[in-house]
Amino acid sequence: MHKRLLVAGAVLMGLSSVAACQKAEPPAPTLPQARHVGAWGVDLAGMDTSVAPGDDFDRYVNGKWADKTEIPADQASAGVGRDVFNLTQEQVRALIESAPPTTQIGAMYQSFVNEAALETIDDAPLLAELKTVAAIPDRDAFTAFMGRTNGRFGSSIVGVGVIPDLADSSTNVLYIAQAGLGLPDRDYYLSDKFAAQLKAYREYVERTFTMVGYPEPAKSADAVLAFETAIAKISWPAVDSRNIDKINNPMSVAQLQAYAPGANWDAYLTASSIAFRNRAIVAENTAIKAIAAFYAKAPMDTLKAWEAFHVADQASPYLSKRFVDNRFAFTKTLSGVSALPARWKRGASLIDSTLGELLGRTYVETYFPASSKAMMVDLVGNLKTAMAARIEHNTWMAAATKTAALDKLAKMDVSVGYPDKWRDYSALKVDAGDLYGNIERSGEFEWNYQLSDLGKPVDHSKWGMTPQTVNAYNGALENKIVFPAGILQAPFFDPKADPAVNYGAAGAIIGHEISHGFDDQGRKIDATGSVRDWWTKADGQRFDAQAKGFGAQYDAYEPVPGMHINGQLTMGENIADLAGVLVALDAYHTSLGGKPAPVIDGLSGDERFFLAFGQAWRSKQREDSIKSQLASDPHSPAKFRAIGPLRNVDAWYDTFKITSGKYFLTPDARTRIW
DSSP: OOOOOOOOOOOSSSOOOOOOOOOOOOOOOOOOOOOOTTTTTTTGGOTTTTTTTTTTTHHHHHHHHHOOOOOTTTTTTHHHHHHHHHHHHHHHHHHHTTTTSHHHHHHHHHHHOOOOHHHHHHHHHHHHHHHHHTOOOSSSHHHHHHHHHSSSSSSOOOEEEEEEEETTTBBBBEEEEEOOSSSSSSSHHGGGGHHHHHHHHHHHHHHHHHTTOOOSEEEEEEEHHHHHHHHHSSSHHHHHTTTTHHHHOEEHHHHHHHOOOTTHHHHHHHTOOOOOOEEEEETTTTHHHHHHHHHHHHHHHHHHHHHHHHHHHHHGGOOOOOHHHHHHHHHHHHHOOOOOOOOHHEEEEHHHHHHHHHHHHHHHHHHHHHHHHHHHHHHHHHHHHHHHHHTTTTTTSOOOHHHHHHHHHHHHHHESSSSOOOOOOOOOOOTOOOHHHHHHHHHHHHHHHHHTTTTOOTTTOOOSTTOOOSOOOOEEEGGGEEEEGSSTTTTTTTTTTTTTHHHHIIIHHHHHHHHHHOOOOOOOOGTOOOOOSOHHHHHHHHHHHHHHHHHHHHHHHOSSSTOOOTTTTTHHHHHHHHHHHHHHHHHHHHHHTTTTOOOOOBBOOOHHHHHHHHHOOEEEOOOOHHHHHHHHOOOOOOOHHHHOOOOOOOOHHHHHHHOOSOOOOOOSSSSSOO
């Protein structure tokens, strides 16, 4: 049911919660009100001005906050992003718990919070599913079962989805990516840095087999681990999977069958309800070929054990307490959390993932006024104008490259708050007494929703996030950017805050998403969203040279002992962070209309801008969570999203009179891309 597919750059790390059982919750709060930070948008009391900005700007703007902040036991991190996410959860809780049980939202939520019913049902629906796995007669039938896991519990050696065609982004095609692993990344199987997590995973697999009465649980767990380790060895590293040149491998299904004959692709796609056979983007092509060949020789007993475990693992959050606790005993080793989130929080996340736009429609009516949308639309317009000016005044780009870049920027579509067209969920059956069935029906509903676009023109009105999401994204293959209402709250965006603060926080986020269209991968995509080289050869070489030096800066950062940031993996996000802050500062200066910025609390406009930028990345994160992020996440840890871009910004040095320090760079050593 859960497959890794190509995703566009996003400005914040994804926030997730682990499903589990809890005791009865306190009554739902009244509708939460908007929050504000300080008198004008910055937390001055949270700063540690004893630290020089050039030594550690993150500490300078957030040090006292960090000293007094404890990460809650059920969270992998604390900070601004998490605070806004928590506020949003409180907001949607009030909406969800007021929904009658006869509605889809009310019925879904009731099916999740009725713990007594789940204890009575226990593992009955899971055992029925496991019997189906055990009865699979041969490899072709097993391949078909893997196809069925699109929209249902279970795993597959590939993940499939629907994306705009990389060669012609006006039409949707099939996308096929490597898969098959239960841990977040191949490094968890191959690096000694994750030995503790691998051991915990092995123990979890065996415990799960024991709980469901699987034959020889220890031996079966060893077989599963050996199978996944072998897949990890032949899978591509995350840094290669984000390279659009490497993953742009179009094939027909017939060509795929000849290229990777180890799997019956027709059986897989037929079981996935995919009739489209003309064209697919086979992302990690050499890995998929090798995985299919390995799969063809794997013992059926091993394959069945592997599938049975993943069915049980994915179903566990929706079963009785013993399954939830068993899963959490493992998953906490990935993030370092020590307590399960409250059940209402997990219920809110469930509604977001299953009925997200249905909830979102009520959310924006309640919490996102038209005035906020209007202000954001103006901000976006100002940021696009500032980006255009940066392109026009760029000293190293040829006229032809500038023209193509300006065309792409002009055609970049912007969506703020909520989609123009809402999804229709009327065909989804939700039963207040059938959580397991609700999850399966919802999975199939989502899969069919995705398949409805296959082979058809791209519908640019569709969103990849819900309106209540605390995040934003650049849909590179559609040349569009999306800013959900959830992230447009203080301190990211506050209609009552000082303009310098809104430009330093929300403005930098907007600039970040715009700049993704011109990062190391986005620059390979044209104004239509199709992959095409629109750069002169010399311009491309100059860009790559600057990017290489910028990546080396991040390679040197060591967020946890023994683990550095991968500057190549995080390149796109880092470039967007740098360009975003530059463009946002330009837009702020333009907004002043030639007048000097007011001085507030002894701080200039530029000082307030940079303080807001630094506090927008305020975060305190558990070490295990950082290690997981470093292994596969294309985003750098928050501390270095505050520090890394600014040490390349001349105005930052001028504003804080920085002439030395740990992160000081001489002007000739600063990266100058945009």
